[in-house]
Amino acid sequence: MTAMLPPLLLSLRVLLFAVPLLVLLGGGIGWLLARANFPGKGFVSLLVQLPLILPPSVMGFYLLFAIGRNPFLKSLGILFSFPALVLAATFSALPIMIQSARAAFASVDGELEDAARTLGKGEWTVFRTVTLPLARRTLLVGLALSAARALGDFGVSLMIAGNIPGRTQTLPLYIYNRVETLDFAGAHVASLLLVGTGFASLYLVRRLEEGRNERRAAC
Amino acid sequence: MLHAEFADSFGNFSLRVSLTLGMETGVLFGRSGSGKSMTLRTLAGLRTPSEGSVLLDERTLYSSAERINLPPRERNVGLLFQNLALFPHMTALDNVAYALPPGRKGREHAARWLARMRMEGFEDRLPARLSGGQRQRVALARALAAEPKLLLLDEPFSALDGPLRRSLRRELREIRAEAGIPILYVTHQIEDLCSLGDRVFVIRDGQTAESFPVERLWEKGARGEAWSALGWGNLFRGRITPCESDCACRFEGERVCLSLDGGAHSPGESLVFVAPDKIRILYPDIPVDPDLGGNVFSAVVEETAPLGGSIRLYLASENGVLWQAEHPSESYQTLRLRPGSKVRFAVPPAGIESWSGGPSPR
Numbered sequence: 297m298t299a300m301l302p303p304l305l306l307s308l309r310v311l312l313f314a315v316p317l318l319v320l321l322g323g324g325i326g327w328l329l330a331r332a333n334f335p336g337k338g339f340v341s342l343l344v345q346l347p348l349i350l351p352p353s354v355m356g357f358y359l360l361f362a363i364g365r366n367p368f369l370k371s372l373g374i375l376f377s378f379p380a381l382v383l384a385a386t387f388s389a390l391p392i393m394i395q396s397a398r399a400a401f402a403s404v405d406g407e408l409e410d411a412a413r414t415l416g417k418g419e420w421t422v423f424r425t426v427t428l429p430l431a432r433r434t435l436l437v438g439l440a441l442s443a444a445r446a447l448g449d450f451g452v453s454l455m456i457a458g459n460i461p462g463r464t465q466t467l468p469l470y471i472y473n474r475v476e477t478l479d480f481a482g483a484h485v486a487s488l489l490l491v492g493t494g495f496a497s498l499y500l501v502r503r504l505e506e507g508r509n510e511r512r513a514a515c
Numbered sequence: 516m517l518h519a520e521f522a523d524s525f526g527n528f529s530l531r532v533s534l535t536l537g538m539e540t541g542v543l544f545g546r547s548g549s550g551k552s553m554t555l556r557t558l559a560g561l562r563t564p565s566e567g568s569v570l571l572d573e574r575t576l577y578s579s580a581e582r583i584n585l586p587p588r589e590r591n592v593g594l595l596f597q598n599l600a601l602f603p604h605m606t607a608l609d610n611v612a613y614a615l616p617p618g619r620k621g622r623e624h625a626a627r628w629l630a631r632m633r634m635e636g637f638e639d640r641l642p643a644r645l646s647g648g649q650r651q652r653v654a655l656a657r658a659l660a661a662e663p664k665l666l667l668l669d670e671p672f673s674a675l676d677g678p679l680r681r682s683l684r685r686e687l688r689e690i691r692a693e694a695g696i697p698i699l700y701v702t703h704q705i706e707d708l709c710s711l712g713d714r715v716f717v718i719r720d721g722q723t724a725e726s727f728p729v730e731r732l733w734e735k736g737a738r739g740e741a742w743s744a745l746g747w748g749n750l751f752r753g754r755i756t757p758c759e760s761d762c763a764c765r766f767e768g769e770r771v772c773l774s775l776d777g778g779a780h781s782p783g784e785s786l787v788f789v790a791p792d793k794i795r796i797l798y799p800d801i802p803v804d805p806d807l808g809g810n811v812f813s814a815v816v817e818e819t820a821p822l823g824g825s826i827r828l829y830l831a832s833e834n835g836v837l838w839q840a841e842h843p844s845e846s847y848q849t850l851r852l853r854p855g856s857k858v859r860f861a862v863p864p865a866g867i868e869s870w871s872g873g874p875s876p877r
Binding site for chain 2: 411415416426
């Protein structure tokens with residue numbers, strides 16, 4: 297039981313860093329894809345969805361290659377350490393967050409933002425008071441789903457952070473090790489914990505979506 | 516005083532607007548797709564035209580020559596959107612207060628605006644829980660609370676039915692009298708134009724074609740010309756000749772010949788105007804009234820457009836003329852007219868106006 301604690305804490309620590317990154321990167325890219333027009337937008341929107349369907353090993357391999365071959369990135373000592381875990385969790389969960397953020401921002405009627413502008417508000421105020429509150433629920437749904445995905449990342453983490461007990465062994469990697477050593481009881485406990493977390497996040501998502509539909513129905 | 520002159524294009528649609536509006540209510544009148552909404556968005560600063568200038572009370576809002584383009588928030592131009600654009604996540608009071616500086620004073624001021632629009636007691640309702648008319652009032656209060664120097668209205672009452680429309684029109688007239696700012700109202704409905712406007716700007720295929728005072732629509736002599744500039748009604752050019760039998764006259768145009776009443780028409784080159792509501796659809800099984808003077812035409816219904824209490828019909832007669840007729844909705848239903856159905860209609864001689872033609876009196 298106590299052996300499970302370090303991987304669990306490590307997983308939570310990864311999440312602590314990955315969630316803000318998901319909000320900023322996923323929210324930002326999602327907003328760009330929903331609102332901005334730039335050349336190559338179609339290609340970018342396909343590209344950011346790629347990690348969803350690629351095998352994690354392929355993602356991990358490319359990341360490994362990109363970081364390992366770049367002298368500057370390599371000198372930062374990211375690989376096979378905690379930052380690599382954050383990177384892996386963020387990258388594997390990013391497509392979900394981008395997709396949700398894009399849908400969330402696209403669902404906000406641009407005319408409402410225009411109305412706010414004609415009422416004398418600047419762009420930041422418009423975003424803060426109109427766009428964000430109206431997109432919030434879908435953004436939270438995306439965040440809950442992508443955080444769960446980040447917590448469960450296995451393949452990408454294995455490729456770029458390794459599976460070093462006490463250093464880069466997160467909960468999913470710990471389960472793998474338990475099974476390898478035929479410690480099924482340990483694997484069960486850890487797995488059950490992740491199932492519980494997944495269930496909780498799906499329940500949260502459903503609650504959020506129900507709330508949104510109720511508000512729609514009231515219209 | 517608003518003075519706007521600009522050009523813009525969107526795909527293969529080009530817009531060329533020129534309008535000058537004093538402390539009056541201008542009506543931008545045109546069919547849908549003629550560029551009315553685009554014009555309003557440009558005036559509000561939500562769209563940048565390709566060239567031209569927009570001046571409001573000595574203030575330059577936009578000038579391509581001087582490279583000035585004020586963002587919407589600095590223009591002080593209110594815009595009432597067609598679907599109102601109330602913030603769905605804010606209460607009625609919050610919606611109005613949004614236009615005002617934050618704080619207690621702003622909220623008190625907002626509450627006063629709501630009260631003025633007869634919306635006391637609805638302050639805490641979300642827009643979804645307000646009726647159509649109440650939502651209109653909140654949107655109007657919000658637009659006015661910002662104390663705009665120019666108010667633009669994009670068919671804001673199009674979703675409302677008769678009595679509500681009338682009461683909101685009345686309110687808008689009162690507000691105009693109080694606020695003393697130019698108002699530009701976009702519509703494609705004749706009733707709105709007549710009841711609200713001081714001056715009409717006709718916009719056709721993206722061009723402001725002409726402008727004239729609304730009274731012109733009631734002036735004898737210029738009436739038909741004005742109506743036809745709106746694209747409303749049936750105008751023909753031709754010659755009036757007195758008839759030998761009884762004391763009637765006969766109008767002969769290029770494609771249409773009509774019998775006229777005697778006294779009111781003078782012979783010679785003439786313009787003849789028939790208002791759409793004067794055209795009478797004939798029921799198939801009822802004998803034709805002899806008073807109609809033989810002005811009976813067979814036609815095919817090209818298009819029908821409901822306008823609330825009445826329905827607009829476009830009728831293609833055998834001689835190749837497209838007539839506009841307006842017909843009360845109820846009797847329309849009993850006739851069961853559809854695009855493509857055959858119909859007979861009559862032009863009662865008493866409903867025909869004429870005036871001597873020659874160069875048009877614009």
